[in-house]
Structure formats: C-alpha cells, structure tokens
Amino acid sequence: MTLTERLGAIAPQSWLRVSIGVAVLTIALKxxxxxxxxxxxLLSDAMESLVNLASAAFALLMVRVAQQPPDxxxxYxxxxxxYFSSAFEGLAIIVAALAIIAAAVQRFFHPQGLDQLGWGLGLSVLSSAFNGVLAWAMLQSARVHRSMALEGDARHLITDVWTSAGVVIGIALxxxxxxxxxxxxxxxGVALNILREGWDLVWRSSQGLMDKRVERSVQAEIDRVLKSFEHPKIRFDHITTRRSGRRRFLDMxxxxxxxxxxxxxxxxxxxxxxxxMSAVPGLRASIQLLPSDVEAHSEDAEDLP
Ligand SMILES: [Zn+2]
Structure with a gap:
C-alpha cells in the first residue's frame, strides 16, 4: 500500500479527532x-483557528448523530x-470575523508598535505547515469514504493555510x-474572508433544511436509469427529489x-x-404504482393557503 492509500483507509471519525488535536495546537502556536x-x-489568524476547533468538534458530533439509525x-x-451543526458553525464564524474587524478598526486609529516579528512569523508558518499536511491526508480519506463532513473540514483547513500565508506576507511587509x-x-482582509466562509455555511445549511433537490450529477444518474427502463406502455411522472444530509430521497x-x-x-x-438504489448510493426511492389512465389524487389537491 502506498502512503496515500494508507491515509485514505483511516476512518473519517479518526481524522476529525486528529484535526481537533491539531486545531488546539494551532491555537496555542498562533x-x-x-x-x-x-x-x-496574527491575532486574526489565531481567531480563525478557534473557528476550526469549533468546526472539527461539530463535524465529529454531526457524523455521530447523523449515523444513528432511524428510531x-x-x-426517516x-x-x-x-445542517443544524453547520448553521451554528457558520454563525460562530461570523461572530469571530466581526470581533476581528472591531479589533482591527481600533488598532487602525490607535497604532501600536510590533515586536519580535521573526518569532511571530516563524510560529505562524510552523502551524500552517501542520494544517497543510493534515488537510491533504484528510482529503485522501474523504475521497475513499465519501464523507462530506470530512471533506468540508479539510477544505476549510486549506483556506486557512492560504489566509495564514497572506497574513505572513502582510506582516513581513x-x-x-x-x-x-x-x-x-x-x-x-482575513476577517472578510472568514465572513464569506461563515455566510456560505449558513446559506448551504438553510438550503438543506428547506429540502433542496438533489445535485445535478445525481439527477443525471436518475434520468439515465429511468431512460434504461423506457417502454411504450410504462410512463414515469411527478418525479420529485430532496436531500437530507448524506441521504437522497426520490418520489415518483x-x-x-x-x-x-x-x-x-x-x-x-x-x-x-x-x-x-444501486446507481445512487444512499438513495431512498418511493415509487407509486398507477394505471396508465389514472392520476393520483394528491396531484390535484389544492395547496395550503
Ligand atoms: Zn402520475
């Protein structure tokens, strides 16, 4: 096995635990x-890591709750x-960004001298190196296990490495x-980027809570399967889909x-x-059987006022 395959074989939950440990270390260093x-x-960079800690902890909790069987x-x-955890995470991120902006505006009008920038920059680069390696390893595992939670956490870490790089360049200047x-x-600048991330998370969570339809790629797969059952006497209609976390639902x-x-x-x-179900892993299809010339009553029912 190559190193990439070995890292990929490690379960998402284990990586999320590792990423909580690395987030604590990063907060300490920054x-x-x-x-x-x-x-x-550099303070804004440290705050960003605090958000990481919260994200990793919530992602772990989410994976656990979401995996509980129906009761x-x-x-369902x-x-x-x-979606609850990612919405909360997004709001926490927004609060952190506003706190940074408040601190920065105050500093802008009351400038203070900086000391020992070499040490500050060294510590920041060191912790970013840890995060970069971790994010790469987590992406390998997310790909193998198809874990959205893990992939989200890894992508978030990668953006942090880029913000830290920006901070290091700015401070060096x-x-x-x-x-x-x-x-x-x-x-x-860092705060605005964090704000964008937070807003993105809140937006995506709200879309999930409002039963957004499945992704285009999943819809294409469904269409392909239905096309393979094409028959002059069979008709598929009233096809609706929705997503719920990693689960996809289809009614038709x-x-x-x-x-x-x-x-x-x-x-x-x-x-x-x-x-x-074999074309789309995790899909729950509910198919109503009807004669060719009869339509379901639910289709002509008036909607709620
Ligand atoms: Zn119908």
Whole structure:
C-alpha cells in the first residue's frame, strides 16, 4: 500500500479527532505568535483557528448523530443533524470575523508598535505547515469514504493555510516598511474572508433544511436509469427529489397498463427501485404504482393557503 492509500483507509471519525488535536495546537502556536509580536493580523489568524476547533468538534458530533439509525420518533433517520451543526458553525464564524474587524478598526486609529516579528512569523508558518499536511491526508480519506463532513473540514483547513500565508506576507511587509497601518488592514482582509466562509455555511445549511433537490450529477444518474427502463406502455411522472444530509430521497409515479397483473407491475416497479438504489448510493426511492389512465389524487389537491 502506498502512503496515500494508507491515509485514505483511516476512518473519517479518526481524522476529525486528529484535526481537533491539531486545531488546539494551532491555537496555542498562533496565540503565542500574537503574544510575542502584538500584531492584530496574527491575532486574526489565531481567531480563525478557534473557528476550526469549533468546526472539527461539530463535524465529529454531526457524523455521530447523523449515523444513528432511524428510531420510533425519527423514522426517516437523523441526517439533517448536519445542517443544524453547520448553521451554528457558520454563525460562530461570523461572530469571530466581526470581533476581528472591531479589533482591527481600533488598532487602525490607535497604532501600536510590533515586536519580535521573526518569532511571530516563524510560529505562524510552523502551524500552517501542520494544517497543510493534515488537510491533504484528510482529503485522501474523504475521497475513499465519501464523507462530506470530512471533506468540508479539510477544505476549510486549506483556506486557512492560504489566509495564514497572506497574513505572513502582510506582516513581513510591515517589518520591511514599518507601515503599521498594514497590520490592521491584513486583519480586516482575513476577517472578510472568514465572513464569506461563515455566510456560505449558513446559506448551504438553510438550503438543506428547506429540502433542496438533489445535485445535478445525481439527477443525471436518475434520468439515465429511468431512460434504461423506457417502454411504450410504462410512463414515469411527478418525479420529485430532496436531500437530507448524506441521504437522497426520490418520489415518483410509475404508470402501467391497467390489465397487467399486480405481480407483473410489482416486479417492474421492484426492478426500477433496485436499479435506482444501486446507481445512487444512499438513495431512498418511493415509487407509486398507477394505471396508465389514472392520476393520483394528491396531484390535484389544492395547496395550503
Ligand atoms: Zn402520475
């Protein structure tokens, strides 16, 4: 096995635990970097890592809750737990970004000297190196295990490595030019990026809670399967889909000649269901059997006012 395959074989939950450990280490290193240098740019970078810690902890919780099997009170499962945690995570990110902007604006009007920038930058680069390696390893595992939670966490870590790189460049410029205003400017830049990330998370969570339809690639796969069952006497209509965490749901009608026996119709329906479920992992298809010339009453019911 190559190193990539070995890393990929490690379960998402284990990686999320590792990433919580690395987030704690990163917070310690970056807080130290801010402490020795007095730079708000480095402080904003440390705050960003605090958000990482919260994200990794929530992602771990989410994977656990979402994996719980359906029970009497939640017969469709617990997959939407993901959206609650990611919405909360997004709000936490937004609060962190606003705190950074407040600190940076204050520093802009009351500039303070920076010390020991070499140490501050060194510590920041060291912790970014840890994060970069971890993010790469997590992506290998996310690919193998098809884990959205893990992939999200890894992509978030990668953006952090880039923001840290921006902070390091900005602070190095402060050291070279002694333009103190550059430090709060860098901090605001980081904060705006964090704000965008937070908003993106809140937006995607709200879409999930509102039963967004499946991804285009999944829809294409469904269309392909239905096309393979094309038959002059069979009609598929009223196809609706929705997603719930890692689960995908499909509701549709399958119209067949009224004189087919129930057994023949049920066998045809069963074959379509099997094909759909093997084409789209995690899909739950619910197919209503109807005669060719009859439509379901639910379709002509008036909607709620
Ligand atoms: Zn129909």
């Amino acid at each position: 807080t130290l970097a801010w402490w020795v240098s007095n730079s708000v740019g 009497a009170e939640h017969p 499962g617990h997959h939407k737990a993901e 402060v050291a070279a030019t002694h333009w103190l205003w550059l430090d709060p400017l860098v901090a605001v 009608h399958m119209h067949m000649p009224a004189n087919w026996t129930l057994r023949r119709a049920a066998e045809a329906r069963g074959a379509v269901e099997q094909a759909l």
